[in-house]
Amino acid sequence: MGCSSCSSGKDGQPKGCKNNGTCGTDGCNKLTVFDWLSNMSLPSGATPFHCVEIRFKNGRKGFFKNTENLSLSIGDVVATEASPGHDVGIVSLTGELVRIQMKKKKIELDSEEIKKVYRKASQKDIDIWQKSRDKEEKMKVRAREIAIRLELQMKISDIEFQGDGSKATFYYTAEERVDFRQLIKEFAHEFSTRIEMRQVGFRQEAARLGGIGSCGRELCCSTWLTDFRSVNTSAARYQQLSLNPQKLAGQCGKLKCCLNYELDAYIDALNSFPKTDTKLKTEKGTAVCQKIDIFKGFLWYAYEGEWMNWHKISSEHAGEIIAANNNNEKVASLEEFASELLEDTKMDFENVVGQDSLTRFDQPKHSKRRRKNRNKRKNTNNKGGAQKQTVASNKPKEKKAENNNANKSRNQRNKRHRSRNKNNDKS
Numbered sequence: 001m002g003c004s005s006c007s008s009g010k011d012g013q014p015k016g017c018k019n020n021g022t023c024g025t026d027g028c029n030k031l032t033v034f035d036w037l038s039n040m041s042l043p044s045g046a047t048p049f050h051c052v053e054i055r056f057k058n059g060r061k062g063f064f065k066n067t068e069n070l071s072l073s074i075g076d077v078v079a080t081e082a083s084p085g086h087d088v089g090i091v092s093l094t095g096e097l098v099r100i101q102m103k104k105k106k107i108e109l110d111s112e113e114i115k116k117v118y119r120k121a122s123q124k125d126i127d128i129w130q131k132s133r134d135k136e137e138k139m140k141v142r143a144r145e146i147a148i149r150l151e152l153q154m155k156i157s158d159i160e161f162q163g164d165g166s167k168a169t170f171y172y173t174a175e176e177r178v179d180f181r182q183l184i185k186e187f188a189h190e191f192s193t194r195i196e197m198r199q200v201g202f203r204q205e206a207a208r209l210g211g212i213g214s215c216g217r218e219l220c221c222s223t224w225l226t227d228f229r230s231v232n233t234s235a236a237r238y239q240q241l242s243l244n245p246q247k248l249a250g251q252c253g254k255l256k257c258c259l260n261y262e263l264d265a266y267i268d269a270l271n272s273f274p275k276t277d278t279k280l281k282t283e284k285g286t287a288v289c290q291k292i293d294i295f296k297g298f299l300w301y302a303y304e305g306e307w308m309n310w311h312k313i314s315s316e317h318a319g320e321i322i323a324a325n326n327n328n329e330k331v332a333s334l335e336e337f338a339s340e341l342l343e344d345t346k347m348d349f350e351n352v353v354g355q356d357s358l359t360r361f362d363q364p365k366h367s368k369r370r371r372k373n374r375n376k377r378k379n380t381n382n383k384g385g386a387q388k389q390t391v392a393s394n395k396p397k398e399k400k401a402e403n404n405n406a407n408k409s410r411n412q413r414n415k416r417h418r419s420r421n422k423n424n425d426k427s
Helices: 096-104 123-134 136-149 181-191 202-209 233-238 263-270 315-326 335-348 368-426
Strands: 051-055 061-065 077-081 086-093 115-120 155-161 167-173 194-199 286-293 298-303 311-314
Touching: 051 096, 061 077, 061 096, 077 123, 086 096, 086 123, 123 136, 123 155, 136 155, 136 167, 136 181, 155 202, 167 202, 181 194, 233 263, 298 315, 311 315, 311 335
Parallel strands: 061 115, 167 194
Antiparallel strands: 051 061, 051 086, 077 086, 077 115, 155 167, 286 298, 298 311
16 A cells, blocks of 8 residues: 555665655555546547545545646645635546546445545645544544443544534444434533534444454455445355354444455356255165365265265266256266266376475485495494394393302302311210
């Protein structure tokens, strides 16, 4: 979302245009538009389109008539008509693309909704506009405290001041109808300005506030998405997604808008698959569909009563079995088609010589002589180890024999000493 003036500098640090919201290229704003007709000149005799698109806070846009024939370009700060007073905004689009956008949104050129552009904003207009915008954050905190004190089931998400500071619009979300008559009285007394309450949906709230989605990028609703189509749980079922509300819901609490992006592609792919509720009748038994792989074109079937044994079959084979069942014919079993599928996969995924190991280039190459010498050394080491083991195994036997002989000699010596002592006593 950054423009060329906000790109990184020489040291990799962001330069920053420091325009404070008045970017000359309008590339740092939400819902920015690239004018691809800006370099094309109008044909001779054609007058430029008299309407422009102006962006206000948080992507709020509107179409205004350039009745004063001002030379406006993208990024200009202008003062526009409002009720009452005037508002301040930034020009986001000019030229023939405005006509296309108005046609897309079904807004007629002579509609009363289209107001006028008064002038280019002066420095005094910009100062008042900036001062009023600086008050918004403090007012939002105080407004939430008052709503909590009055026990109103509502959430004040954003506050937008008019350009001249004469009116403040409070955007809120609520699941039920809220009686905020007392709230408006306290707001008018607290903030001393004209109050307007505007209820928005949860998707519109996320679009105004912005944020980072689970994909790691900015929210689609705050960057480029303008029309919020309804999202159903059937979109998740078509794409074989688990119906987990924590994963399928976005920051707005509703189903993610990106579930509709690839839905048409999935529906087109499912047209080549048989219906999952149709059963396959074979001589071995009736099979029921358990799982589908849309990307590879496979289906898993299980016989009734044998739910643990699944048979993998391609969509073409399943169509053949269904066609045979429609003609009152039965196939012998599903294993025949599953075996054919295994043979096909073996032929497709044969290993190529030299590509089995991913680390084959990490090991250094050795000559044949070195390999032979290594093998000889290994063999000799193995032989020596065997001899050592045999010697070590014989050592405990020899030690036992030596110990036995030593004990015998000791016993004999003791007997001799005893006999000598007896003879000395007699004498």
